[in-house]
Every structure is written in structure tokens, then in C-alpha cells.
Amino acid sequence: MAEFVTLETSDDHPGVGTIALHRPPMNALNRQVQRELAAAAEEATLRDDIKAVVIYGGPKVLAAGADIKEMTDMSYAEMSKVAGRLQADLGAIAEIPKPTVAAITGYALGGGLEVALSADRRIAGDNAKLGVPEILLGVIPGGGGTQRLARLVGPAKAKDMMFTGRFVGAEEALSIGLVDEVVAPDEVYNAALAWADQFRDAATVALAAAKKAVDEGLGVDLTTGLKIEEHLFAGLFATEDRVIGMKSFVENGPGKAKFTGK
The missing domain is CATH 1.10.12.10 (Lyase 2-enoyl-coa Hydratase, Chain  A, domain 2)
Structure with missing residues (x-):
């Protein structure tokens, strides 16, 4: 049974599955979380009772990035063996052949933003902070961020975010197309469920x-x-x-x- 990532359904929203991250305090995406995320995405793909998927990290954070402690002592040879798997796992949401929406409260940084970028839609709380700060660690986004971010907001805006590592607030994220809707933080999950509910009886x-x-x-x-x-x-x-x-x-x-x- 997964420890940090679950696929949940409820009678109140039949047909909608929630992939929930719960690794306090910041949902750091270590290798175990990454593998569990990919497994949850595969399960959501295979289950006929799930018609749409919400990705949610709880009321305070989606995910504040990869677990840097886990990477600190890795060599080039070691990372070259797992980089493809890292990219595939953080991008697993994109492989679900159903409508997907990321519900973003608080921080969605680095790998956390890359997970959100893999969804079809992003709904953020007005307290959200989004970014790809990997440059501050001497690296670049490695979970699909350089490619998905540039395709979503355009190369110039993506480069600005990647070059500076700065955090983008909810309103700026909305204005550049990084998120699609901004609501009060306590309404983020409900707004995502409402969007996903549209597809419970769809073709x-x-x-x-x-x-x-x-x-x-x-x-x-x-x-x-x-x-x-x-x-x-x-x-x-x-x-x-x-x-x-x-x-x-x-x-x-x-x-x-x-x-x-x-």
C-alpha cells in the first residue's frame, strides 16, 4: 500500500479520482513519492470508474520540489541512470488519457510545479507561489519543466522564471497562462472537483x-x-x-x- 500518494474517490463526486500527496510538511518529492505518483497515475488510467482526475497536495502546499537531501551526494553516473525515470514519474499525470486538473494551494515549486504542468488544467489559490528555482541549486528543471513550461507560457517567460528562480504569485501566474483559474485557498479543491465533475458522463x-x-x-x-x-x-x-x-x-x-x- 502506498505511503505518501493515494488515489481516492468519494460518493459525493462519482467518476472523479483524487491523486493526493501527503508527505508532511512540504510534500517533498523523493524517489518513493515519485514512484507512488506514477503508480497512482497508472491506476487512474486503468480504472473505468474514474473519468477525470484531480491532483492535490492538501490545503497548505501542492509540493515544494524534489527531496534535495536525496540528491546532494549523487554523482553524474548515478543521476544519468535515474534522470529518465525522474522525468517519467513527475510527468506521469500527462499520460492519463482523461481530463486532469491540478489543485494548487501554497507552494508548487520545482518538481511540484512540474507535476502541475503535467495536468490539463491548473486551479490555484490566491496564496499560491509557483516557480522553478533549480538554478539556485546549480541545476535546471529535470522533470519536464524546461519543456512543458516553455510550451505553456512561451520561451521568454519560461526562461525568465528558470534564469532567476523567482516565485510567481497567483495573479501573475494567471496573467501569463501558467494557471487557468484563481480562487480563495479554501475553494481550490472544490473548484477542481467542480471542473472534473463535468466529465463523469462524457464520451x-x-x-x-x-x-x-x-x-x-x-x-x-x-x-x-x-x-x-x-x-x-x-x-x-x-x-x-x-x-x-x-x-x-x-x-x-x-x-x-x-x-x-x-
């Missing part, structure tokens, strides 16, 4: 296809991206949900289909 195969088309398309040229879209679009015509959705539209108008997720 899950189509949602996965939309996510895959965008994510894979961002890494290729437009022509290749259009081919990815073409393939995924055509594939949905083999699903029950496509039949249900189109028949319901013709007979009852939009937004009334009862999908099966198949």
Missing part, C-alpha cells in the same frame, strides 16, 4: 482522443498533426459512444446523449 474515448491529438500534435509539424487528428477522428467511428451521440443529436438535439464510455 470518454472521444475525450482521450482529443487529449492525444493536442498533446501529440504539439510536438510535430502541422501536416503531421493533421494526420494524427485524421486517424483519431476516424477511429471514433468504431465506438458505441459515437453511435449514441449522433443518434441522440438527431432525435433530441445536442447535449442529451447518455454515453457508455465504449
